[in-house]
Amino acid sequence: MSKNLEDFLSNISFFSEVSKTSLKQLANQLSDDFYIKNETIFEKNTVGHTMYVILNGTVKIHDKDHVYDTLSTGDCFGEYALIDNETRSASATALEKTTVLKIEREAFINLMKHDIGFSQGILAAMIKRHRELDLIQERLASSKLEIERTNNKISGLINGAMDAIIMFDTQFKIVLTNPSANLLFENEDVLQRNVLFFFDEQSANLIETLVESGIANASTVNNYLPDTITVIGSKDTHTINEGTISKSGHGSETFFTLILRNIEERLITEDKIKLLTKQTKYLEEEIKELTSSYGIIAAHHSMKKALNLVHQVAKTDATVLIHGETGTGKELIARAIHKESNRNDKPLIRINCGAIPANLIESELFGHEKGAFTGATVSRKGRFLLADKGTIFLDEIGEMPLELQPKLLRVIQEGEFDPVGSSETIKVDVRIIAATHRDLLERSHSGKFREDLFYRLNVFPIEVPALRDREQDICLIAQEMINLFSKKLHKTTIHLTKADKALLTSYHWPGNVRELQNLIERAVIVSENGMINWQTIIPNTLVLHHKDAPVSNDRVLTSKELITLEKENILKALKQTKWKISGKQGAAELLQIPPTTLASRIKALKIERPV
Template identity: 75%
Template sequence: MAKATTNKLIEFLSEIPFFSEVSNESLKHLCIESEKASYLKNEVIVNKNEVGNSMYAIISGKVKVHDKKHIYGTLENGECFGEYALIDNETRSASVTAIEKTDVLIIGRQQFLDLMANDSGFAQGILSVMIKRHRELDTIQERLASSKQDIEIASNKMSGLINGAMDAIIMFNSDFRIILTNPSANTILQNDDVLQRNVLFFFDDDSANLIEDIVKSGIEDKSSINKYLPNIIKVIGSDNSETLNEGTISKYGSGSETFYTLILRNIEERLIAEDKINLLTKQTQYLEEEIKELTSSYGIIAENKAMKQALNLVQQVAKTDATVLIHGETGTGKELIARAIHKESKRNDKPLIRINCGAIPTNLIESELFGHKKGAFTGATVDRKGRFMLADKGTIFLDEIGEMPLELQPKLLRVIQEGEFDPVGSSETIKVDVRIITATHRDLLEFSKEGKFREDLYYRLNVFPIDVPVLRDRGNDLHLIAEEMLEQFSKKLNKPMIPLSEADKTLLSTYHWPGNVRELQNLIERAVIVSQNGEINWHAIIPNKAGTQEANFQNNKQRILTIKEFNALEKENILKALKHTKWKISGKNGAAELLQIPPTTLTSRIKALGIERPI
């Protein structure tokens, strides 16, 4: 239709009561889907007992509604007939014939139903009109007595539409008296007998005041109302149960016949979900701050030269997009290094996605990394985004890269070289912008020579290598880290902080720490848990017994003790002997005999080391 013609039809339809509550935008859609027709004088438009599938709106002319010679009434410009054919496929209850040349707009049932399903504004307008008509059934029954059955059927269908809605629908008049509710409304009101009760009694003060103000403002300026309620509506049921709802309010009618439709939707589950998300977000922020406050070096304590060198490399490479390969034994803190690189990079406002290549079954790792399409394999019931897609514009950290299956390595090489991949079961190529950081405890070059790792992939990953030193080679860092962990776990477990003595530090230094910082963390936590009376028995905590002692001796035989460490070790050994002999120094079974040194030498060492017998 031409634009001018469409505008005239919109204006025409807006004057028809059936469409009086429908917006112009929705009426425009209706005009586009409808068609015009002309009928000559005495030409039959609708035959009684004929199955109807359209509604007719009279643009010009005049028609009569009749059954043979009996005339029920006449209709003219701006009136319509056949509305019920829009919602049922029953036969016509009367015939309609043109009294003079008549132009009509024909609205098909399917077009109407499509608009009801897809245009919420159209549906709400029609719903308001139909509810009003529902209250005018008595009048319609008097005027069209022979159509009573058709009216009842149409009313039941509309009631089904209202009653089947999951949202609560409450209709009330200008006196705030409830005139209609659906089952969902009765549920939140906790009452099946609410008709003629004041609707405001079911809201808290704030919600009642809001609805009252909206209604009164509409009455005063006689304006239409069709708006989203700006605040959450708290409904208080008859049993004092409370629900939180969002909603809309609309007005129809005029003068003394003004009614309001309040539609409410329970949002408590959504609010609970939002609260959980907010809580998790705050917890994440708190944990990030806690890590930040631990030290000034990304959560890494470093006085050792080798560790400082590793952190210096982090600073150098972070601002670039170069691929980084972090090498170090298990538990040395490779992930902390990766997080430090991401934090100092220009991508730090985007996600850091971590995946342990050695912890995922071989048959699932490709899907985990690159995603899959629905039906790609058994169990793939929905599309899934892979970790590379989630890391787009950010960083991905591939831990234990040496465990990646050989057959999957070319796909990773393609991502590094081309920045693209194909999800499992898809022919679509996905482009991503991802910074790649990898880590391993293996010698990947040796692995590649053995045919267990692609050599070309190794060289692409090893653009910027960072070696993380083992804990046993970090000197005093071991004691600093241990003391920091002691303080943290003491606070967490609500136990007194027990500082390390020189003897404790010496004992820690003599252990090989095959599990590095992770093992230290586990042992410190265990030590704080089992501590009693302000003491920790480190001999019971640190596995320095039997074969372990021999292994530690072999691993530490090249290490030279400082005089401080040596004196602490000697002091601890003498104390053991004195406690064993109940502080008997000389004579048979005395500490001097146990230590195989002269009593005078032992007495001298006791004084020199400041050993005092406890009272």
């Protein structure tokens, strides 16, 4: 019965443009009533709040003996009582046994408020009726005043809408707009103009496709627009809108109604929220990094010199190039510069140019537009935009692809860039700090790095010394790390003895501070009762204390001699075990070190098995 009722309602003129889904909601709000022959349904000059649909029977609309119209099954009357508090302009009387469906004003207004499909269908029907007022006037010549009242009500409903309402024919000629549409189009004289001229190419193609489909399809069109619509006003203002499209009428009297809502401010707000969310994420990562760092310990004059340069350059906006071996703490220097700068209340955004695939680094740095490449399903803000008004740290700058370097040069020189897939130029105010372990000048001479970019980056160079060249700092840093790891791992605090310090300072530290950190963490983990056997932790102590090692008790070896001695000792162990590294009777067991440590030392010392 419910489906039959929906089908019945779809043929009622007042509800003919309402979708099936909304008709189902309407059906749930209806009640029925029965009238006998000559029974009055309502009288003229009474205030009504109900609309009627004739289910079966006949009803006359009249003023005393003057009959305006005779209605039968499928006709409706009293609909204006749903939208105003005016008195009835005529009486309604059943001419025979009649059953009607009724909808109350409160239920109707509730559907209009909460069901956009219902309200859009009612609007489309009212607009259609608005176009047919001349015919109604001919049929109801004596009801001219009522027609004017009806027209005013419908016009008020349309003109008072904050959404833009545009009605056009199958040739895309505009036949009706409301003030909101004229404001959106930035034009008061749009009637009979082609509606597609007010859209960008993509939006015009979308509307054209939907209309052509609607013309070919005999059924009613009543859809949400599948994508946003960009409207271009007469003053060249671009706005982004969402909305619905519906079809009314048939044949040459077919019309389409667009209802558009400007969502520009909402999108800007959403974009700001996304940007702030990303910045928050980066800041959380930065805080995490900061809380796990060890600061910069500088007792040695070479490190003090580097920190003095930090103090000198921090308050400026000069581009800084930090050079040093891997693991020396270049990032800590960059953080120190940002912290002392005038931008310290803005984000420090970091990116490792060597850790991101070459085909993704441009998008990562400068962002991309939706559809710029395969997989780009949404627009993305690059790290330069995230760093606006702050600092960006480009670690391992020497690994940046050569073809991307001109774009970075443009940012440094002009402070602007174009996201991938976009013709829009974005201006940024970013302080650039770069770091590398490579000789960029030498790489520029070999064509692997742009020479002009090198000089732009090398405005203020800072050299971070290797840990082996900071003998005074090694034990200070080690003790600080021991204290932190002991607290973190709930271990007894370990204090370095003179013998421990001698072992630490005698090691070459090819991995610098990062290697020291890893070894200290391992040492604290395996410590027992505040004691550590450093000879099992530091790789080359085994070389120094091996019974076959020709180390004089009187002569101090240089770091180069220690490396040579370690390499010879490892080679000797590998030869004796026939190059078996791990397992029983392997070289690691012979050297009394973990197989992973031995493998690391073989790689670091570039030891290769002879063919």
